Amino acid sequence: MDEEYDVIVLGTGLKECILSGLLSVDGLKVLHMDRNDYYGGESTSLNLIQLWKRFRGDDKPPPHLGASRDYNIDMNPKFIMANGNLVRVLIHTDVTKYLSFKAVDGSFVFNKGKVHKVPANDMEALKSPLMGLFEKRRARKFFIYVQNYNESDPKTHEGMDLTRVTTKELIAKYGLDDNTIDFIGHALALHSDDRYLAEPALDTVKRMKLYAESLARFQGGSPYIYPLYGLGELPQAFARLSAVYGGTYMLNKPECKVEFDEEGKVVGVTSEGETAKCKKVVCDPSYLPGKVRKVGRVARAIAIMSHPIPSTDDSHSVQIILPQKQLGRKSDMYLFCCSYTHNVAPKGKFIAFVSTEAETDQPAIELKPGIDLLGPVDEIFFDIYDRYEPVNEPTLDNCFVSTSYDATTHFESTVDDVLNMYTLITGKVIDLSVDLSAASAAEE
Amino acid sequence: MSGSEDEGGEEYLFKIVIIGDSAVGKSNLLSRYARNEFNMHSKATIGVEFQTQCLEIDSKEVKAQIWDTAGQERFRAVTSAYYRGAVGALIVYDISRRTTFDSVGRWLDELKTHCDTTVAMMLVGNKCDLENIRAVSVDEGKSLAEAEGLFFMETSALDSTNVKTAFEMVIREIYTNVSRKVLNSETYKAELSVNRVSLVNNGASTSKQNQPYFSCCSR
Numbered sequence: 280m281d282e283e284y285d286v287i288v289l290g291t292g293l294k295e296c297i298l299s300g301l302l303s304v305d306g307l308k309v310l311h312m313d314r315n316d317y318y319g320g321e322s323t324s325l326n327l328i329q330l331w332k333r334f335r336g337d338d339k340p341p342p343h344l345g346a347s348r349d350y351n352i353d354m355n356p357k358f359i360m361a362n363g364n365l366v367r368v369l370i371h372t373d374v375t376k377y378l379s380f381k382a383v384d385g386s387f388v389f390n391k392g393k394v395h396k397v398p399a400n401d402m403e404a405l406k407s408p409l410m411g412l413f414e415k416r417r418a419r420k421f422f423i424y425v426q427n428y429n430e431s432d433p434k435t436h437e438g439m440d441l442t443r444v445t446t447k448e449l450i451a452k453y454g455l456d457d458n459t460i461d462f463i464g465h466a467l468a469l470h471s472d473d474r475y476l477a478e479p480a481l482d483t484v485k486r487m488k489l490y491a492e493s494l495a496r497f498q499g500g501s502p503y504i505y506p507l508y509g510l511g512e513l514p515q516a517f518a519r520l521s522a523v524y525g526g527t528y529m530l531n532k533p534e535c536k537v538e539f540d541e542e543g544k545v546v547g548v549t550s551e552g553e554t555a556k557c558k559k560v561v562c563d564p565s566y567l568p569g570k571v572r573k574v575g576r577v578a579r580a581i582a583i584m585s586h587p588i589p590s591t592d593d594s595h596s597v598q599i600i601l602p603q604k605q606l607g608r609k610s611d612m613y614l615f616c617c618s619y620t621h622n623v624a625p626k627g628k629f630i631a632f633v634s635t636e637a638e639t640d641q642p643a644i645e646l647k648p649g650i651d652l653l654g655p656v657d658e659i660f661f662d663i664y665d666r667y668e669p670v671n672e673p674t675l676d677n678c679f680v681s682t683s684y685d686a687t688t689h690f691e692s693t694v695d696d697v698l699n700m701y702t703l704i705t706g707k708v709i710d711l712s713v714d715l716s717a718a719s720a721a722e723e
Numbered sequence: 724m725s726g727s728e729d730e731g732g733e734e735y736l737f738k739i740v741i742i743g744d745s746a747v748g749k750s751n752l753l754s755r756y757a758r759n760e761f762n763m764h765s766k767a768t769i770g771v772e773f774q775t776q777c778l779e780i781d782s783k784e785v786k787a788q789i790w791d792t793a794g795q796e797r798f799r800a801v802t803s804a805y806y807r808g809a810v811g812a813l814i815v816y817d818i819s820r821r822t823t824f825d826s827v828g829r830w831l832d833e834l835k836t837h838c839d840t841t842v843a844m845m846l847v848g849n850k851c852d853l854e855n856i857r858a859v860s861v862d863e864g865k866s867l868a869e870a871e872g873l874f875f876m877e878t879s880a881l882d883s884t885n886v887k888t889a890f891e892m893v894i895r896e897i898y899t900n901v902s903r904k905v906l907n908s909e910t911y912k913a914e915l916s917v918n919r920v921s922l923v924n925n926g927a928s929t930s931k932q933n934q935p936y937f938s939c940c941s942r
Binding site: 379508512531 | 800836922923
């Protein structure tokens with residue numbers, strides 16, 4: 280330390296590591312620090328010993344669970360949309376060369392007390408009990424409309440301006456029933472509550488198109504991909520990108536204190552008695568608690584199991600969406616499960632997560648509908664954490680604080696935050712229209 | 724070489740990592756081996772990714788994907804992902820700087836934390852051209868290697884001494900290990916590839932190099 284940098288990044292969460300990588304590639308001199316002795320911050324993946332230390336204090340994991348390093352347990356479980364923004368960033372930065380991905384086996388939705396596969400093709404759609412026969416015909420017309428919709432081609436709009444027409448109005452035009460609306464809004468457009476119904480329909484149509492395109496990308500059983508060895512690989516991959524372009528990395532730096540001048544503008548960061556000077560600071564909310572406000576809480580359960588989740592066709596990696604209306608809640612609940620096939624657990628072991636926007640202070644009770652779907656569990660852990668968003672004005676203090684990770688099923692909002700921050704920091708906009716068709720590939 | 728080269732040779736890709744303190748010459752060892760280049764100025768490693776080298780062993784084509792730390796070791800920030808899937812490792816110290824030899828134990832601990840026990844490991848005492856300011860004797864290096872069950876070799880990336888030999892010894896040891904447990908290897912390989920997807924064009928190699936230069940089985 281005791282040097283001068285363009286940007287100091289604090290916290291090695293995924294957002295911070297992507298930004299560190301992008302800024303280093305741009306030629307900025309970047310110092311990246313974390314108070315922990317591991318990468319990932321709130322988006323890390325823990326081995327078994329780390330998991331026990333975090334949730335069970337001084338206890339030790341039981342030997343029958345296998346080797347600690349065979350576990351890579353995500354602290355912020357999400358799947359990656361195969362055609363989504365994170366994939367575009369990975370391709371844009373060429374970080375794909377550090378990572379390996381597998382398709383996620385299946386996507387399911389909870390409906391009337393049962394778990395149903397979200398249809399991955401026409402055949403599955405015809406057989407699915409989620410809709411009656413006549414409803415399927417009406418839904419098919421709607422899906423064709425969505426598929427053909429092109430924002431820049433008015434002929435595809437069928438006389439409707441989707442920047443004004445609400446989702447509810449659009450769906451009403453096709454005569455779909457409430458059950459179908461619920462399915463479309465939560466299992467395909469992946470909304471976590473029902474506010475979308477009163478909002479312009481364009482967002483929902485785009486989300487449905489993203490789902491369909493992601494499903495078609497690798498023609499697996501779901502629209503998702505997921506990295507081998509867990510999500511903790513992602514921040515590390517971007518950190519390597521930054522390092523390759525000159526970024527300096529320091530872990531285990533306690534109390535990274537941000538220093539300001541008399542005008543309130545950032546001038547550097549002090550840790551262990553040394554100060555590094557900089558023009559800008561990028562960090563997660565925990566490093567500048569005075570510049571953020573609480574905007575919600577996430578309730579989460581982590582379970583170690585020895586079997587796939589029942590009723591998921593023995594899927595080794597799976598998502599189940601429990602729409603809020605099915606549970607009588609305000610927000611959806613999500614189940615994720617991955618296993619030894621993605622190298623996040625020893626052979627025969629599965630890791631399941633239940634998460635939702637918290638509405639009570641009791642995660643064990645609140646998450647029960649999701650936990651009941653898991654079947655027998657070997658071990659289970661509960662957690663509840665606050666979400667923050669920045670309230671400072673970066674043009675005044677040159678501090679760029681990321682928003683906490685939400686409970687959504689995927690990374691679209693995460694990448695949006697990163698891209699917005701990048702533009703605020705550099706004044707530039709990244710062109711993510713990578714040629715996905717050139718990048719498309721069948722299974723290796 | 725004698726014998727047919729078209730025996731339907733199987734292809735192997737082995738990941739090897741180079742670890743050790745800053746400025747012991749890790750990058751120059753790699754660039755000497757892969758491209759026969761040496762850079763006199765010891766800057767912190769920037770722009771180095773990994774290099775892929777081809778070797779033929781028992782009529783089989785073996786590719787070694789050799790990774791450099793990208794400078795993250797300077798402040799002890801090497802990622803656990805760096806070690807992911809490595810089947811070979813070179814632990815490098817500088818014979819003219821005692822502290823780099825004293826760090827070998829810590830590097831071994833880190834390696835064992837992240838890697839399988841079957842990793843082929845070599846202790847490398849680099850800069851053996853600096854005999855006049857030697858701070859670690861050959862015997863000390865040899866003793867530590869024996870105590871830890873490692874191969875041992877002194878090298879000079881500057882004058883090329885033992886560089887090729889060191890890498891190829893590790894690669895051959897990996898090949899031997901893999902052949903010995905071929906059943907497990909096949910099962911593991913098959914399992915890993917199920918549902919694997921590629922985000923980039925099939926034509927692009929997943930071991931893309933910074934340098935277009937590619938040396939393959941030229942001997």
